[in-house]
Amino acid sequence: MFRNIFNYTLIASTIRLSTPLILAALGGLYAERSGVINIALEGMMLAGAFTAAVVTVFTHNPWIGIMAAVCAGLLVAGLHAVATISYRADQVVSGTAINILFLGVPALLSGALFESTGATPQLPRDQVLPDVMFFDPEKSPALSSIFNQKPLVYAAFILTILTAFILYRSRFGLRLRAVGENPEAADTAGVSVTRMRYSGVLISGALAALGGAYLSIGQNSLFTRNMTAGRGFIALAALIFGKWDPLEHCWPACFSVSQRQFR
Amino acid sequence: MKTLLRELIFPLIAVICAFLIGGLIVIIIGDNPIEVYRLLITSSFGLFDAVGNFTFDNWGYTLFYATPLIFTGLSVALALKCGLLNIGAEGQLCVGAFAAAWVGITFSGLPGGILILISIMAAMIAGGIWGAIPGILKAKFGSHEVINTIMLNFVAIGLVSYLTQNHYKAQGDPIMQTIPIAAQAHLARFNTLLSPLGINFPQRIPLNLSFLLALLAGFLVWAFLWRTKWGYEIRAVGSNPTAAEYGGINVRRQIVLAMSLSGALAGLVGVNEVLGYRYRYYHDFSPGYGFAGIAVALLGRNHPVGVVLAAILFGALNRGGLFVDIFTDKVSKDLVQVLQAIIILFVAMEALFRGTLTRFLPAWGATKSK
Numbered sequence: 001m002f003r004n005i006f007n008y009t010l011i012a013s014t015i016r017l018s019t020p021l022i023l024a025a026l027g028g029l030y031a032e033r034s035g036v037i038n039i040a041l042e043g044m045m046l047a048g049a050f051t052a053a054v055v056t057v058f059t060h061n062p063w064i065g066i067m068a069a070v071c072a073g074l075l076v077a078g079l080h081a082v083a084t085i086s087y088r089a090d091q092v093v094s095g096t097a098i099n100i101l102f103l104g105v106p107a108l109l110s111g112a113l114f115e116s117t118g119a120t121p122q123l124p125r126d127q128v129l130p131d132v133m134f135f136d137p138e139k140s141p142a143l144s145s146i147f148n149q150k151p152l153v154y155a156a157f158i159l160t161i162l163t164a165f166i167l168y169r170s171r172f173g174l175r176l177r178a179v180g181e182n183p184e185a186a187d188t189a190g191v192s193v194t195r196m197r198y199s200g201v202l203i204s205g206a207l208a209a210l211g212g213a214y215l216s217i218g219q220n221s222l223f224t225r226n227m228t229a230g231r232g233f234i235a236l237a238a239l240i241f242g243k244w245d246p247l248e249h250c251w252p253a254c255f256s257v258s259q260r261q262f263r
Numbered sequence: 264m265k266t267l268l269r270e271l272i273f274p275l276i277a278v279i280c281a282f283l284i285g286g287l288i289v290i291i292i293g294d295n296p297i298e299v300y301r302l303l304i305t306s307s308f309g310l311f312d313a314v315g316n317f318t319f320d321n322w323g324y325t326l327f328y329a330t331p332l333i334f335t336g337l338s339v340a341l342a343l344k345c346g347l348l349n350i351g352a353e354g355q356l357c358v359g360a361f362a363a364a365w366v367g368i369t370f371s372g373l374p375g376g377i378l379i380l381i382s383i384m385a386a387m388i389a390g391g392i393w394g395a396i397p398g399i400l401k402a403k404f405g406s407h408e409v410i411n412t413i414m415l416n417f418v419a420i421g422l423v424s425y426l427t428q429n430h431y432k433a434q435g436d437p438i439m440q441t442i443p444i445a446a447q448a449h450l451a452r453f454n455t456l457l458s459p460l461g462i463n464f465p466q467r468i469p470l471n472l473s474f475l476l477a478l479l480a481g482f483l484v485w486a487f488l489w490r491t492k493w494g495y496e497i498r499a500v501g502s503n504p505t506a507a508e509y510g511g512i513n514v515r516r517q518i519v520l521a522m523s524l525s526g527a528l529a530g531l532v533g534v535n536e537v538l539g540y541r542y543r544y545y546h547d548f549s550p551g552y553g554f555a556g557i558a559v560a561l562l563g564r565n566h567p568v569g570v571v572l573a574a575i576l577f578g579a580l581n582r583g584g585l586f587v588d589i590f591t592d593k594v595s596k597d598l599v600q601v602l603q604a605i606i607i608l609f610v611a612m613e614a615l616f617r618g619t620l621t622r623f624l625p626a627w628g629a630t631k632s633k
């Protein structure tokens with residue numbers, strides 16, 4: 001039994017599956033710490049996944065696809081930010097609207113661009129994000145299956161540590177937390193609540209879109225209708241389960257959630 | 264009259280803005296927006312078919328598509344009146360539909376009327392329990408109802424798919440659906456209801472008694488919220504929980520009550536789906552009725568009359584979307600989903616219009632309507 005639980009394919013696939021969740025959860029964390037609930041993680045992931053796939057189809061370069069995905073994430077997050085921060089829309093309602101919007105938009109556009117019902121064309125193997133080759137799969141299958149992952153997998157790990165650092169060790173992080181915990185006090189201290197919240201939500205969108213891009217041009221090689229399948233919500237749950245703390249709680253939460261996904 | 268107009272103006276502006284933006288999207292895609300909207304409206308509200316004969320088809324299907332949205336819209340509106348956002352209507356309607364089918368399958372020996380009544384009760388109770396769970400968690404532990412209702416959606420879909428797959432599916436059926444319910448549990452369609460009056464309502468339109476049940480539910484929600492003590496208490500908790508508490512209202516009890524009733528209303532979607540349309544539980548039948556319910560409730564300004572009107576609008580969009588899908592080259596029915604999302608965004612961003620409106624028409628924008 002233990003051989004089945006602790007074999008290297010399980011570890012490898014857990015790392016693979018946890019990446020989009022970690023990225024989205026980190027995104028949710030920035031928004032939430034600044035005082036804006038980001039229910040729209042799902043929609044932002046879908047926006048990122050779709051943009052990454054479409055741009056890669058046209059430019060044949062996954063890196064441009066990733067950059068475009070981040071831009072799309074920023075754009076969607078901007079919409080959420082304008083609605084909730086500038087126009088005081090209910091944060092949950094706005095988030096739900098964005099989620100519904102990005103169930104529809106990719107389907108609508110893929111119908112117009114590729115005459116399909118919600119999927120983008122399959123990318124050839126060399127246009128999908130390549131694995132980072134640390135080990136030779138011939139010589140050490142175990143190490144290579146665990147460590148030879150997409151660059152975004154490593155990015156997710158680094159970003160987790162970076163987020164912990166930013167949140168607890170930088171001026172920006174302190175202000176972000178202050179704005180989230182007590183906006184009046186932060187305002188009195190001269191911190192612009194609006195600006196901090198905008199940056200929190202925008203970072204959130206970029207990270208969630210990165211998680212989506214990993215799904216469409218990293219783990220898979222095309223975008224399919226509703227391909228996140230609730231990962232944005234799971235990330236939100238992991239975030240709450242992880243007490244809005246990147247390193248000590250959220251990362252293990254994402255990790256354990258994705259371990260359950262493996263069958 | 265003026266208050267009614269004031270209530271109507273922001274939803275109307277939101278709908279018009281959404282259609283304008285939707286038109287822009289259609290242009291970007293490369294189709295003619297006027298043609299798309301003409302199709303959308305004639306195929307949903309038109310009284311005549313392409314040859315010019317009178318037809319019930321368009322209104323019949325529009326109202327059929329509106330029925331589940333009335334239930335989910337009322338569900339979300341009732342919870343919102345208590346200050347709670349029920350995003351879990353999707354899961355609640357799922358367990359409700361399964362419970363209705365379960366009764367129709369298990370108690371197939373009972374006579375029609377009783378069986379239908381028990382089925383409706385079962386749908387309400389199952390949905391109600393599913394709504395009560397986050398309600399109790401909120402009242403007892405203060406956990407956020409939004410998160411819990413979302414998570415319970417996954418639990419509901421998983422649970423029901425397990426039961427369907429392993430216990431109630433016909434042997435070797437490749438489709439995820441239960442065996443059919445007893446024939447006497449079928450709800451009468453409008454065809455049967457209207458034929459004694461000499462009106463020839465086509466048999467193929469699945470519009471059935473549950474539409475009338477939905478209107479009745481709307482009336483009951485109104486009577487409950489504005490004419491009973493508990494309804495008053497729910498509204499009091501919604502507008503100011505602290506004041507309600509000091510006014511001697513048991514806030515926790517009202518939260519649980521509101522969530523249970525909200526869940527029960529969502530569960531009633533199953534009546535339309537199972538007893539009125541498919542006559543069995545069909546897995547994943549809901550194309551997001553629960554989420555659309557949020558839009559319907561917001562657009563209808565949490566009032567039953569508004570909810571019914573908004574649901575009919577959304578039903579019409581769903582009906583018209585199918586025609587747009589078929590009769591245009593590039594626009595698919597997903598346009599409807601995009602329109603609905605933009606409507607929600609604009610309704611939520613009321614401040615955007617209120618500011619502009621106040622500048623030009625001070626009397627209109629100044630009063631804060633809730």
